Amino acid sequence: MPLLGPYSDLARRRLVxxxxxxxxxxxxxxxxxxxxxxxxxxxxxxxxxxxxxxVGDDWFRWLHRVSELVVEIDxxxxxxxxxxxxxxxxxxxxxxxxxxxxxxxxxxxxxYFDALQRDPDVVLAHAAVKKLLRKSVxxxx
Numbered sequence: 797m798p799l800l801g802p803y804s805d806l807a808r809r810r811l812v813x814x815x816x817x818x819x820x821x822x823x824x825x826x827x828x829x830x831x832x833x834x835x836x837x838x839x840x841x842x843x844x845x846x847x848x849x850x851v852g853d854d855w856f857r858w859l860h861r862v863s864e865l866v867v868e869i870d871x872x873x874x875x876x877x878x879x880x881x882x883x884x885x886x887x888x889x890x891x892x893x894x895x896x897x898x899x900x901x902x903x904x905x906x907x908y909f910d911a912l913q914r915d916p917d918v919v920l921a922h923a924a925v926k927k928l929l930r931k932s933v934x935x936x937x
Contacts, residue, residue, distance in 0.1 A: 814928050818862055820864050824918055827917070858904050882886075897909035
């Protein structure tokens, strides 16, 4: 049974805030990756071509993890039953784990580290999301 009252309202607020922060971070990461891609492969001719690359090219594949997290949050927000504090905390914890850059890592962690090193806009968006992630669903203030 879902938690009702202030906890479910707070859980929803935290999820909405996290969703917005992740969307902004994702957009900035896409822009940053586009610049890097174009340095190597030349200018991307159109929005349609860029979309096809984002969806299907290995260069951008690592960003799908952020997209998938946003979709998971969207599904929680659109569900018939409101998200519980526990469910919201689980998704927030997933975001915390995902957004851990690693110079020595591989996959997402390494690519995220590289983006943070080359683009100050990524650093600012990362800091904004990390601030959101420090807020606990269980605190009512």
